[in-house]
Amino acid sequence: MTTFKALESSKGENQNTLSIIERSINDLPEGDLLIKVNYSSLNYKDALSASGSPGVTRNYPHTPGIDAVGNVQESNNPNFKEGDTVIVTGYDLGMDTSGGFGQYIRVPADWAISLPSGLSEVEAMSLGTAGLTAGLSIKALEDYADQKLEGLKSIVTGSTGGVGSIAVMLLSKLGSEITAVTGKEAEHSMLKKLGASEVISRDELAEMTRLPMGKPLWDMGVDVVSGSVLSLLLASLRPGGAVACSGLVGGPSFESSIFPFILRGNALLGIDSVEIPLGKKEEVWENFASDWKLDLSGLVREVSLEGLETEINTILKGGQVGRVLVNLN
Numbered sequence: 001m002t003t004f005k006a007l008e009s010s011k012g013e014n015q016n017t018l019s020i021i022e023r024s025i026n027d028l029p030e031g032d033l034l035i036k037v038n039y040s041s042l043n044y045k046d047a048l049s050a051s052g053s054p055g056v057t058r059n060y061p062h063t064p065g066i067d068a069v070g071n072v073q074e075s076n077n078p079n080f081k082e083g084d085t086v087i088v089t090g091y092d093l094g095m096d097t098s099g100g101f102g103q104y105i106r107v108p109a110d111w112a113i114s115l116p117s118g119l120s121e122v123e124a125m126s127l128g129t130a131g132l133t134a135g136l137s138i139k140a141l142e143d144y145a146d147q148k149l150e151g152l153k154s155i156v157t158g159s160t161g162g163v164g165s166i167a168v169m170l171l172s173k174l175g176s177e178i179t180a181v182t183g184k185e186a187e188h189s190m191l192k193k194l195g196a197s198e199v200i201s202r203d204e205l206a207e208m209t210r211l212p213m214g215k216p217l218w219d220m221g222v223d224v225v226s227g228s229v230l231s232l233l234l235a236s237l238r239p240g241g242a243v244a245c246s247g248l249v250g251g252p253s254f255e256s257s258i259f260p261f262i263l264r265g266n267a268l269l270g271i272d273s274v275e276i277p278l279g280k281k282e283e284v285w286e287n288f289a290s291d292w293k294l295d296l297s298g299l300v301r302e303v304s305l306e307g308l309e310t311e312i313n314t315i316l317k318g319g320q321v322g323r324v325l326v327n328l329n
């Protein structure tokens with residue numbers, strides 16, 4: 001019987017507790033592909049799952065991890081054979097299906113894509129769901145603008161976090177002039193190095209615009225915060241501009257008025273990286289393997305399963321900078 005190491009979150013009296021345990025592959029759910037996970041990554045949602053957030057995971061004990069890259073060990077599906085390297089992100093992985101913070105997962109074949117040539121396993125998980133979401137946001141903005149983003153002014157919120165930092169790098173690569181919004185005074189120079197031309201605090205953002213509609217400042221925005229930050233972004237878009245929103249670290253609700261939509265033709269584009277058809281994910285991964293290739297080495301810290309608990313606590317407090325790569329080898 002094959003056993004493997006996994007992080008397990010269990011319900012405690014007041015809060016969930018985390019431990020590293022031995023599990024058996026026989027305890028994994030049914031599925032077409034048994035995958036030996038080599039790398040995973042830490043996303044905000046993983047921290048919610050690990051800490052017992054009922055909106056993410058219903059059943060505990062549970063192994064979180066919404067991202068995984070690794071090798072197929074067993075396949076019931078003709079599209080995959082033993083030894084293939086695959087990426088799995090989203091769907092139910094790490095939510096109620098045992099996830100990438102364990103050395104093995106078993107999943108349906110239609111959750112997996114082959115690792116594109118031109119992308120390493122480390123690169124894939126340095127991007128992870130955060131990178132996929134940044135990529136989907138930028139694709140949505142490009143489609144909406146019906147033009148390349150070169151020369152357009154953009155604003156990115158939560159910019160030192162996973163989605164935000166990769167959005168800054170990608171927008172910079174595509175030639176946009178970026179304003180990065182951050183709560184971290186100490187990271188302004190890091191954001192400039194990633195490609196931001198201007199770095200402002202959340203308070204400065206509030207001073208630059210006003211509700212319900214302020215000066216038109218940006219052609220597009222990538223927002224992971226929601227709440228009052230999203231209200232400000234919507235109030236300060238240029239005519240025809242749009243915000244791609246994917247997150248809610250600042251709260252699930254926001255206020256707006258109809259004015260930006262009917263007076264400036266602005267749009268709010270919702271981004272889902274989880275349940276979309278596999279082909280859409282594949283397109284973004286292919287982009288990251290070619291035209292959108294980024295050097296993420298300066299943005300990523302590598303930890304083992306043992307090092308994850310500290311990182312989970314940091315991301316829950318909004319304190320992460322860049323990405324955390326999880327090495328399961």
Ligand SMILES: NC(=O)c1ccc[n+]([C@@H]2O[C@H](COP(=O)([O-])OP(=O)(O)OC[C@H]3O[C@@H](n4cnc5c(N)ncnc54)[C@H](OP(=O)(O)O)[C@@H]3O)[C@@H](O)[C@H]2O)c1
Pocket residue numbers: 042043044045129130133157158159160161162163164181182183184224225229245246247248249250271272273274315317318319320321322
């Ligand atoms: N829709 C999807 O498919 C999808 C996919 C991935 C992620 N998400 C969501 O996107 C959000 C970000 O995910 P992530 O993995 O990038 O998380 P992350 O690495 O923790 O980044 C979030 C960043 O937001 C800022 N922030 C934190 N708390 C804040 C607050 N109270 N008010 C304003 N800003 C705050 C911080 O950056 P600064 O200090 O620089 O401001 C933080 O680093 C989460 O809500 C996540 O669930 C959604």
